[in-house]
Amino acid sequence: MGGLLEQLRSEHVLDASGFKSLLLCDDKALIDDLHRSAREVTDQVFGRKIFLRGLMEISNHCRNNCRYCGLRRDNHEIHRYRLTTEEIMDSAQKAFGLGFRTFVLQGGEDPAEDDAWVEATVGQLRKRFPTCAITLSLGEKSRESYLRFKRAGADRYLLRHETHNEGHYRLLHPKEMSLAHRLQCLEWLRQLGFQTGCGMMVGSPGQTVDNLVEDLQYIHDSRPAMVGMGPFIPHHVTPFAHETAGSVELTLRLISIVRLMLPKVLLPATTALGSMMPGGRMAGLRAGANVLMPNVSPVSARRAYELYEHKDPGAIDTIEDWKRLETNLRLAGFEIGIGRGDGLIHS
Numbered sequence: 001m002g003g004l005l006e007q008l009r010s011e012h013v014l015d016a017s018g019f020k021s022l023l024l025c026d027d028k029a030l031i032d033d034l035h036r037s038a039r040e041v042t043d044q045v046f047g048r049k050i051f052l053r054g055l056m057e058i059s060n061h062c063r064n065n066c067r068y069c070g071l072r073r074d075n076h077e078i079h080r081y082r083l084t085t086e087e088i089m090d091s092a093q094k095a096f097g098l099g100f101r102t103f104v105l106q107g108g109e110d111p112a113e114d115d116a117w118v119e120a121t122v123g124q125l126r127k128r129f130p131t132c133a134i135t136l137s138l139g140e141k142s143r144e145s146y147l148r149f150k151r152a153g154a155d156r157y158l159l160r161h162e163t164h165n166e167g168h169y170r171l172l173h174p175k176e177m178s179l180a181h182r183l184q185c186l187e188w189l190r191q192l193g194f195q196t197g198c199g200m201m202v203g204s205p206g207q208t209v210d211n212l213v214e215d216l217q218y219i220h221d222s223r224p225a226m227v228g229m230g231p232f233i234p235h236h237v238t239p240f241a242h243e244t245a246g247s248v249e250l251t252l253r254l255i256s257i258v259r260l261m262l263p264k265v266l267l268p269a270t271t272a273l274g275s276m277m278p279g280g281r282m283a284g285l286r287a288g289a290n291v292l293m294p295n296v297s298p299v300s301a302r303r304a305y306e307l308y309e310h311k312d313p314g315a316i317d318t319i320e321d322w323k324r325l326e327t328n329l330r331l332a333g334f335e336i337g338i339g340r341g342d343g344l345i346h347s
Contacts, residue, residue, distance in 0.1 A: 002030060008260045009037055013220055019213045022257060023250070031253060038256035038288030041263050046290050050334045051266070051341025052325075053102040053135065054095035054296040054316075057305035058083045062108025064139075065174045068204060070235035070306040071108045077237050079304045082110060085121045087298055092125060095296040098322050101340050102133040104158070104293060109139035118145075119152045126153025133340040140181060143188040150192050157189045158197040160228055163204070163211055164218040171206040186222065195342070197226030197266070202254060203246020204232040212254070220261055226291075227258050227265055230272030233308035248277045252287040259288030266291050266341070274312035281314070282332055291341070294325070 004018050014022070025031060059082035065073045083091075092103050103125060107113065118138065125134055135156035136149060146157065161182055163169050169179040189196040200215050201207075219227055231246030255267055268291040269284025277283070281292060294316040295302060302315065316322055326336055 002033070005030065005034055005037065008257065009041070012261050012263070016213050016217065019216050019257070020209055023209050023212055023253065034253065034256045034260075035287045038259040039286055041259055042267075042288045042290050045263050046337070048334050049290070049337030049341075050285060050329055051102070051291045051337040052100055053104045053268075053291060053293040053341075054092070054098075054100035055104045055106060055293045056083070056088055056091050056095075057107060057295070057297045057301055058088060058105050059107035059110040059113055060301075060305050061110040061112065062139075063111055064109055064177065066177070067172055067174075067239045068201065068232065068235070070237060070308055072238060075237045078306065081301055081304050082107075082112060083298065083301060085117075085124060088121060089124060089128065091296050091298060092129060095316075096129060096132065098296075098316060098319060099336075099338070100296065101131065101338070102135060103129070104135040104137060106137040106158070107139075113138070115141070115145045115148055119148045122149055122152040122154050131340075133342065140177075140185050143192075146185075146188055146192055146194070150194060154194070156195040156197065156226070158199075158226060158228060159186055159189065160197075160199040160201075161186060161215075161218065162200050163207065164214040165211045168204075168206050168208075168211050172204060186224075190222075190224075195225035195266075197228055198222065198224045199226075199228035201232040201246060201272075202229055202251040203244070205240050205243045207232075216254075216257065216261070219258060223262065225266060226268070227262070228268050228270060229254050229258070230270035231276050233272055233275060233310070235306065235308045245276065248273060248280060248283070252283055255284055255287045255289050268293055271295075271312055271314055272308070274314055275308070275310055280312075282328075285332070285334060290337075292325075294321075 008014055060071050061080050062071045133155045136154050137158035231251045233245050234240050234243050267289040269281040269289035273280035273284045294314050
């Protein structure tokens with residue numbers, strides 16, 4: 001098993017059986033070495049800098065009915081909201097004043113927030129904050145839509161592929177959605193020059209180790225700029241309400257594997273990690289993650305954006321919140337990376 005770890009670190013890839021062996025390994029010492037190696041590689045590429053993204057959850061309306069998601073169309077218990085452009089600009093201004101230089105606009109696939117609205121909102125952000133990075137995470141769109149967003153000033157786009165296995169995809173999504181289209185969207189985004197992010201839930205219902213191996217092979221071959229992974233957490237108003245939550249330990253293992261596979265990738269320690277375990281996000285950083293996405297949405301919106309239950313808000317509203325995070329990172333041996341925190345070109 002130690003040979004697999006050395007091969008992954010030196011060659012940045014394993015065959016399917018090698019990935020599967022690492023995912024199933026129960027040797028604690030070797031997994032500790034995996035995490036330590038991933039952090040060493042992160043330090044070599046990025047130093048001890050942790051990049052911060054100001055997350056704005058702009059709408060919890062969604063046209064889709066994904067079986068795992070609390071924002072799903074058939075959830076009639078949720079209080080729906082959508083932020084206005086003015087609220088987004090106010091949140092961005094506040095976040096900029098605190099020190100954020102990247103904004104992430106995340107939301108369900110809200111039909112009311114059409115291409116023209118997104119284009120105009122991105123354009124206003126770009127005009128007011130010309131040196132900042134603008135990231136969108138708004139789901140599946142047409143190639144023409146993505147092009148409009150890029151021309152308006154968006155730099156990055158996050159679109160988790162969720163799973164690369166067709167059978168598993170069908171378990172998670174309604175019949176009108178398509179894995180082929182999801183992957184096509186990711187390809188369009190890359191072609192248009194976005195820093196593109198994919199990723200998956202770990203431990204989602206029906207997921208097998210072989211599915212995760214497929215995901216790792218897809219991530220290796222597509223070479224994204226960002227990879228977001230977090231444990232599955234059930235929501236009570238979904239068909240998966242009584243399913244078992246995903247594994248934090250397996251999520252951390254995958255973070256380390258992806259770091260060794262793609263040394264220059266941007267890897268967030270996700271909100272789901274923090275929601276599943278106290279100190280979960282810090283554990284993600286120790287395993288090789290180098291991005292945190294504190295919530296800078298208006299307070300009134302945060303509770304209603306419930307992809308899953310018991311979400312750790314991870315909010316930064318004041319300079320005191322910023323300094324507290326800065327102190328916690330410093331005590332753990334990290335520092336805040338000032339600036340946009342752009343990804344690096346994969347060699």
